[in-house]
Amino acid sequence: MTEAAPAPRLAALTREDPALHTLARRLLALAEQGLPRMYAAEGGGTFVFTRVGTVSPAGTRSVERRGTSTRYAAITALGARFLPEERQRAVLGGHSAAEFAGLLVERLPQITDLGDAALVTWAAADTDHPKLPDALARLSALDVPGRPRYTVEAAWVLSALAAARGSADVEDRLAAARDRLLGALTGTSPLFPHATAPGLLPRYRAHIACFADQTYPLQALARLHATAPDPVALQAADACAARICRLQGDGGQWWWHYDARTGDVIEGYPVYSVHQHAMAPTALFDLADAGGSDHGAAIRRGLRWMAEVPELAGPDGVPREPMIREDYAVTWRKVYRGDPAKAVRAARGLAARVVPGARLTPSTGSSVRWRWTGSAGRTSSAGSSTPGWEAPPDDRTQQHPHTGNTGKPVLFGITLDPLTMDEAVRRCLDAVRRGEQIEIGMVNAAKLVNMRRDPRLAAAVSGCDLVLADGQAVVWAGRVLGVRLPERVAGIDLFMRLLAAAEQAEIPVYLLGARQDVLDLMLRRISEQFPALRVAGSRHGYFDDSEQGAVADAIAASGARMLFLGMTSPKKEIFTAAFGKRTGADVVHGVGGSFDILAGVTKRAPQLWQRIGLEWFYRALQEPRRLGRRYVTTNTAFLLMTARELLRRPPSAGPSHGAGSANRSH
Structure with a gap:
């Protein structure tokens, strides 16, 4: 040659x-x-x-x-x-x-x-x-x-x-x-x-x-x-x-x-x-x-x-x-x-x-x-x-940084993104347009408590590119402690907004999680609510750790630009941290039990219960044996965490901004 x-x-x-x-x-x-x-x-x-x-x-x-x-x-x-x-x-x-x-x-x-x-x-x-x-x-x-x-x-x-x-x-x-x-x-x-x-x-x-x-x-x-x-x-x-x-x-x-x-x-x-x-x-x-x-x-x-x-x-x-x-x-x-x-x-x-x-x-x-x-x-x-x-010209990468947050408040050692729902949706669509990946972490009272006990969960959530306040209790605790968060960004609401945006923009999505029967029910309901949505693929969430790489590769092969994980914590966070990049999806969002709600297996709390911060109590009423004791334990621990943090701060302490977690974004 x-x-x-x-x-x-x-x-x-x-x-x-x-x-x-x-x-x-x-x-x-x-x-x-x-x-x-x-x-x-x-x-x-x-x-x-x-x-x-x-x-x-x-x-x-x-x-x-x-x-x-x-x-x-x-x-x-x-x-x-x-x-x-x-x-x-x-x-x-x-x-x-x-x-x-x-x-x-x-x-x-x-x-x-x-x-x-x-x-x-x-x-x-x-x-x-x-x-x-x-x-x-x-x-x-x-x-x-x-x-x-x-x-x-x-x-x-x-x-x-x-x-x-x-x-x-x-x-x-x-x-x-x-x-x-x-x-x-x-x-x-x-x-x-x-x-x-x-x-x-x-x-x-x-x-x-x-x-x-x-x-x-x-x-x-x-x-x-x-x-x-x-x-x-x-x-x-x-x-x-x-x-x-x-x-x-x-x-x-x-x-x-x-x-x-x-x-x-x-x-x-x-x-x-x-x-x-x-x-x-x-x-x-x-x-x-x-x-x-x-x-x-x-x-x-x-x-x-x-x-x-x-x-x-x-x-x-x-x-x-x-x-x-x-x-x-x-x-x-x-x-x-x-x-x-x-x-x-x-x-x-x-x-x-x-x-x-x-x-x-x-x-x-x-x-x-x-x-x-x-x-x-x-x-x-x-x-x-x-x-x-x-020779003469051609073209290069758009390696675009993605930074767009005010102040970066820190709550209980976790750096949060102080975004409204509309801003979070725009950030996700922005990532899809540029072909960059963002991994979304959602925190509520229970998860913040569990992050204190589980270093792997803490590292996985802290490493996400966006960390949003999923629970109303987190927003209220922020107000008490002088940490400004504009509003609650519920994971299921963000999920629904992104599905609507994906349908309109013809963005292919992948749905991973839940039992197969629940997944099938949800897919039917989604097809009714979003008839033009491009579902690139789906899979139930019951797989061994040894299968995680193959699951990620299947998602990448599907061409999906958005990945939604309907799995429990800490499984979804650990999967995202280890294999999120490998999936090739531009937006990776762990939505927890949202698949069950969309499938009609469980009911979401009415708006009033959500506004007054009692969505957790509504869920506990539906599954008292599984969730009752867990919510009582974690909510009590969260109140104690907030009280300790308040007592630890000097009276003049203002909004908290600065170092917390080192996120995986560019």
């Missing part, structure tokens, strides 16, 4: 910094080595969502495949098209890039995510696939005019239409996509917000944007100008690029969160490897190719970080843990601080809202603990390295 001639981008590295040329070649070889391991033949061929590094009790490291992603499959096709055909087939499960793009186009009728559809359309356009008109039609159907969109998705739509410009009449849609993206800019800041218009984000975090919100728009606008002169688009791309390059860290770091109003950094860490070796180089190269400014020095600084990783450097200057691991065919996903990050992140977002320009991120030299994340490179990270260096 003959080596392809070096592309201009690699040739430039040879002239400027031969050592970085070697590093770029190393990353490209790693991508070709790792991508075949991420190919998944099921469903006609796709790619896994991620490969995750794990460490056994004996200290042995390994890398597991988890989930699948249409989005990342399209990104891989876009990158692989620059390889010779025989190497394309080695990466894409025996398919050429054009053939693989055709497989993705055939799945478009089942795709409901605008970002996924845009990437598939882009791949069809850049591989000159004859089914491009079908892809454009599906993209048009999903992109309803007038709706706010996440900026990254809007940028992908513009890039897809620009790529199709020479093959189809897309001028009207192209103009609308251009105006939408440029119209998202606010004031004099050159940075793009997280959404193109209000309506998708809570007001208190609408100003926060991430690195992907900058690279994809500037890339799309540069590519638009390259297809036909558009000085306004090029100027906006140039200004955005200049700002993120000016803000780049001394060690070459591309930072994580920005204030879109002021153009300043809000939060630097984590630093993601895909930003360093793929997203920034590709966007900035595309800008230069389109006639914009040359930011080659910033590209080289960012790439150099992959080898030097100053955050992990030992006394000799060599990283204690390399970011690039040929032995596993991965790059580690990010470097982050070992502190109570979620509480700190919440404080940053709120501070930046109140005081524009506030930055609470320590510098590289700060005395903090640094770690590489346990998650190895996602498919998009490997797939997007190829176009960044081999």
Whole structure:
């Protein structure tokens, strides 16, 4: 197999910094080595969502495949098209890039995510696939005019239409996509917000944007100008690029969160490897190719970080843990601080809202603990390295952070998310749109008591990305102790709201739990209440621990984006902690006895009983032998916990915010 001639981008590295040329070649070889391991033949061929590094009790490291992603499959096709055909087939499960793009186009009728559809359309356009008109039609159907969109998705739509410009009449849609993206800019800041218009984000975090919100728009606008002169688009791309390059860290770091109003950094860490070796180089190269400014020095600084990783450097200057691991065919996903990050992140977002320009991120030299994340490179990270260096553009991962909480109150040592029901639903739908996973933990009085007694349950709940107040007693205890929680978010109510949202948005769901007869009853009732709901699969909840891995794999194979677990505590929490990521579902929500209620096996308390906090008593009346003594015991213990906490606090103690649990979110 003959080596392809070096592309201009690699040739430039040879002239400027031969050592970085070697590093770029190393990353490209790693991508070709790792991508075949991420190919998944099921469903006609796709790619896994991620490969995750794990460490056994004996200290042995390994890398597991988890989930699948249409989005990342399209990104891989876009990158692989620059390889010779025989190497394309080695990466894409025996398919050429054009053939693989055709497989993705055939799945478009089942795709409901605008970002996924845009990437598939882009791949069809850049591989000159004859089914491009079908892809454009599906993209048009999903992109309803007038709706706010996440900026990254809007940028992908513009890039897809620009790529199709020479093959189809897309001028009207192209103009609308251009105006939408440029119209998202606010004031004099050159940075793009997280959404193109209000309506998708809570007001208190609408100003926060991430690195992907900058690279994809500037890339799309540069590519638009390259297809036909558009000085306004090029100027906006140039200004955005200049700002993120000016803000780049001394060690070459591309930072994580920005204030879109002021153009300043809000939060630097984590630093993601895909930003360093793929997203920034590709966007900035595309800008230069389109006639914009040359930011080659910033590209080289960012790439150099992959080898030097100053955050992990030992006394000799060599990283204690390399970011690039040929032995596993991965790059580690990010470097982050070992502190109570979620509480700190919440404080940053709120501070930046109140005081524009506030930055609470320590510098590289700060005395903090640094770690590489346990998650190895996602498919998009490997797939997007190829176009960044081999040739003109393509696309990268949307590794989007998900932070959006005010204050992060701590109650009985557990960090809670102070969300209303509507905010919790939006957070879940947001995760589905971006293809990120959130695991939801629900706490009531009994569970908080049991978490004191069961370390595994405590660790599982504390590690969830969202921890919500399921019980009215928790909200009341918070008020007594000065911990502000806006309202009770009952697990069953959130379950029903998400089922309704999934039906409307055509999001496939999986239902795991209860006895088979109860599950069958519930499925019948759900089909009556939500006739258009896509149930990707279901299974009863009576399985041995040895079967948990197989159950998780079956859920992943189903393609479900939401997983609901109707199992008792602590089984559902421990399953979620151990296998939630492996299921590939974007939302994992343990709903306890909700399956029994939906099936009609047990009755839920009337609204009045719920409002006055006596839902537990209503349940105890239905099952006195099983629940009576348990509720009396745990409720008494909860009252004593609250009393002890109240006596322990000084009279002036106000709302509690800060460190508690270290959640599993990004």
